[in-house]
Amino acid sequence: MAAHRSIVETEKAVQSKLAGFQLQREQMAAVANIHRAAAVVRQHLENSVLRPWDLTWTGFVVLWVLWIWGETETRHVAEEAGMSKGTLTGVSRTLESRGLVVRSTHPHDGRRVLLALTADGERLMEQLFPAFNTEEAFVVARLTSEECLALADSLRSVVAQLEELGEERRMELLDGAPPAPRRSGRRPRT
Known part of the structure; x- marks a missing residue:
C-alpha cells in the first residue's frame, strides 16, 4: 500500500506516467x-x-x-x-x-x-x-486577498461552465442517453 504522497511527488509521477500521451x-x-x-x-x-x-x-x-x-x-x-x-x-x-x-x-x-x-x-x-x-x-x-478573489473568480468560472453547458455536453457524450444509474462499489455476484 502506498504512503501519502505530496502534491509535488504526485505531479512528477503523473508527468512520468503520461509522457507519451497527447493531453x-x-x-x-x-x-x-x-x-x-x-x-x-x-x-x-x-x-x-x-x-x-x-x-x-x-x-x-x-x-x-x-x-x-x-x-x-x-x-x-x-x-x-x-x-x-x-x-x-x-x-x-x-x-x-x-x-x-x-x-x-x-x-x-x-x-x-x-x-x-x-x-x-x-x-x-x-x-x-x-x-x-x-x-x-x-x-x-x-494567498493575498487579491489572489483569493482571483481564485474564487476562477472557480466560479468552472462552476458556471458546468451549470451552463454541462448537461448539453453530457447529452453529446452519451448520444442523448440518460446517465447510467449510480452504483455502490459492490457488484452483483455471478
Whole structure:
C-alpha cells in the first residue's frame, strides 16, 4: 500500500506516467488540483473545526444550506449540498435526532418534505461558523486577498461552465442517453 504522497511527488509521477500521451496537461493539472484541494480542505476542516462539534462535512453542509436559505424542500437541500436525496435522508435524520433540524410536510403537497434549522441549529451555526471561517483563512493563508478573489473568480468560472453547458455536453457524450444509474462499489455476484 502506498504512503501519502505530496502534491509535488504526485505531479512528477503523473508527468512520468503520461509522457507519451497527447493531453491537455494544463487543464488536467487544474482539474486534478481542484479535486485534491477540495479533499484536503474538507479533511482539514472536518478534523480541526467540525469534529469537536460532532459534525461531519456532509452534516455541516446541510446545516449551512438551511442556515443561509431557511426552510427548504429536501430535494433542493440535496441539490444545494451536492448529495443524493437518500444521503440527505440519513444526514437529516441524524441532525434531527440531535435537535438541530426539523422535518415537516410541505403545506401544499403532502408527498414533499421541508427541512429547517431549529433554534439550537441556529445557535450552533452562529457559534461554529466564526471558527470555521478562521480555518478557511488559515487554509488560504499563503494567498493575498487579491489572489483569493482571483481564485474564487476562477472557480466560479468552472462552476458556471458546468451549470451552463454541462448537461448539453453530457447529452453529446452519451448520444442523448440518460446517465447510467449510480452504483455502490459492490457488484452483483455471478
